Amino acid sequence: MAISKIAQPQFSPYGDDQPVPDDTPGAWPAPAASGPLSASLQLPGSKSLTNRELVLAALADGPSLLRAPLHSRDSALMIQALRTLGTRIDEVEGSGAFGPDLLVTPGELTGGGYIDCGLAGTVMRFLPPVAALALGPVAFDGDEGARRRPMRTVIDALRALGVDVNDDGRGALPFSLYGTGSVEGGELSIDASASSQFVSGLLLVAPRFTRGLALRHTGEKLPSLPHIEMTIATLAARGVVVENPEPGVWVVPPAVIRSRDVDLEPDLSNAAPFLAAAVVAGGTVSIQGWPVETTQVGAHLARLLPLFGATVTVDGTTLTVDGGAGIVGGATFPGVDIDLSMGGELAPPLVALAALASSPSRITGIGHLRGHETDRLAALAAEINALGGSVTELDDGLEITPRPLHGGLWHSYEDHRMATAGALLGLAVEGVFVDDIGTTAKTLPQFPELWAGPLLGISRPSVNPLELL
Structure with missing residues (x-):
């Protein structure tokens, strides 16, 4: 399969009653909820x-x-x-x-x-x-x-391990390296404040280093610890035991990484906009195949969504969110004050919900989102404010003061989670258009189809961005 920028669908999957803005032909009209939901979905x-x-x-x-x-x-x-x-x-x-x-x-x-x-x-x-x-x-x-x-941490870490890297001083893509067939390993200190992926990337490969790796994080903060725990768990399942003698220190011995057959869990972070849809539209949304135990940060939705007025139940491997009447049906919930440092990828849909609350919210612990697919803090503030809301950036998060929202063009910034946040707001705000719904193909190519069909019961087929790759 050739990889290219996702093409933008040039038709409305929801009929012709919502004219596409003249300045963005092909923008996706986010459907408004017509009533409470009763949906059960499987996710990739x-x-x-x-x-x-x-x-x-x-x-x-x-x-x-x-x-x-x-x-x-x-x-x-x-x-x-x-x-x-x-x-x-x-x-x-x-x-x-x-x-x-x-x-x-x-x-x-x-x-x-x-x-x-x-x-x-x-x-x-x-x-x-x-x-x-x-x-x-x-x-x-x-x-x-x-x-x-941010990539400087990776480049500096490889150089500290003796790898020849040429980045012309950028500390970012593009760059090249020259592998010699082996890496000595040993002790290494890095600042992973910008992304837990810096730690995970080294831990995954460390068993193949000649001396293994003793890795120390030197920064003040370390975001998304559950993702590092996920990395350690996947290594353990393949016979590699990672020691964590103190916070911010990991020791990986040289070891054989065993082959194994793996059953992949559904993506619980991708479940966030679907489950949050119950809070907005009312009714229930269920996700099938919800793991009993998991290291995915999306598991925190079970405790976070009740803060927004929802009821969450688990029956075996099915998780259900009941939004009651929902915001569309007249229900209200107060603002929240939450620290999302354990899983900042959940911030976009939760910020969207906070924009629909009855009182102000503060969502913090997400300063590192400035270095994600886009600067998500600036993007969320800009797009919600453009629809009439009031969002202010903080050093480490966002402050959201609810105001009546109106329709308009929602920019995705080539960020899949920005696109789905726009779709979520569109359930309650008529006339929201997402400029590039195709960007959801980054992690969930079926998003438009799942949003239209299993979630909202719209029979007209939507576009599958995976077919446009």
């Missing part, structure tokens, strides 16, 4: 788990089968990158509803290629340490937005 596999398992399978001692993996732009970029480095990855028939399983057969890591990171943080932060184990040069670049994402 976790992006975070899929890309971690792809890396570990490529470094393992034999073939691994990944069942029900995510098929999206981010995972396709990871697959293409690993193939470039010498890994064989075959699509095989599986039982998943969203695409084939993946059979990953490790090979000798080879350089001499180019890796397109797109806008995928997991590719640009996880693959350079892998490429350092290859023999020969490897070049890295990505979308224009990727060149603005």
Whole structure:
């Protein structure tokens, strides 16, 4: 599958009653809720788990089968990158509803290629340490937005480990490295304040370093700790025990990464806008296949959404959110004051909900979102304010003062979570248009179809951005 910028659908999937703004032909009209929901959905596999398992399978001692993996732009970029480095990855028939399983057969890591990171943080932060184990040069670049994402920590870490890296002093994409076939490892200190992916990328590859790795985080804050815990758990399942003797210190011994067959969990962070839709529209939304135990940060939705007036229940492996009458039906909930440092990726839908609350909210612990696909704090503030809201940036978060909202163009900034936040607000605010719904293909290509069909019961088919890759 060729990887390219997602094309923008040039038609309205919801009829012709909402004219597309003249300045953005092809903008997606976010459908308003016509009544309470009664929806039950399945979602594709976790992006975070899929890309971690792809890396570990490529470094393992034999073939691994990944069942029900995510098929999206981010995972396709990871697959293409690993193939470039010498890994064989075959699509095989599986039982998943969203695409084939993946059979990953490790090979000798080879350089001499180019890796397109797109806008995928997991590719640009996880693959350079892998490429350092290859023999020969490897070049890295990505979308224009990727060149603005923090990468200096990765580049400096590789240099400290003795890897030859050429970035012309940018500390960012594009850059190249020359792998010698091995990395000595040993002790390493980094500042991972901008992203937990800096830690995870090194931990995933550290068992293959000659001396393993003793990694220390030197910054004051470390965002998204659950993602590091996820990395440690995936390593443990493959026989690598990571010690954490004190906060911010991880010790990985040189070890064999065992092959294994893996069943991928659905992406719980991608569940956020669907579950939050029950709060806005009212009624119930259920997600099937909700894991009993998980390291995904989306699991925190079970305790966060009740703060917005919802009731959450779990029956076996089905999680259900009941929004009662919902905001559309006249229900109200007070503002919230929450620290989201454990999972900033949940911020966009929760900020959207806060904009519909009855009193002000403060959502903090998310300063690192300025370095995500876009500056999400600035983007959320700009887009909600453009619809009549009042959002103020803080050093480490946002302050949201609810005001009546009106329709208008919602910019996605090539950020999948910005696009879905616009769709969520559109349930309660008529006339919201998302300029590029295709950007959801980064982690959930089926978003327009799932939003229209299983969630809202709109029968007219929507666009599947995956078909536009």
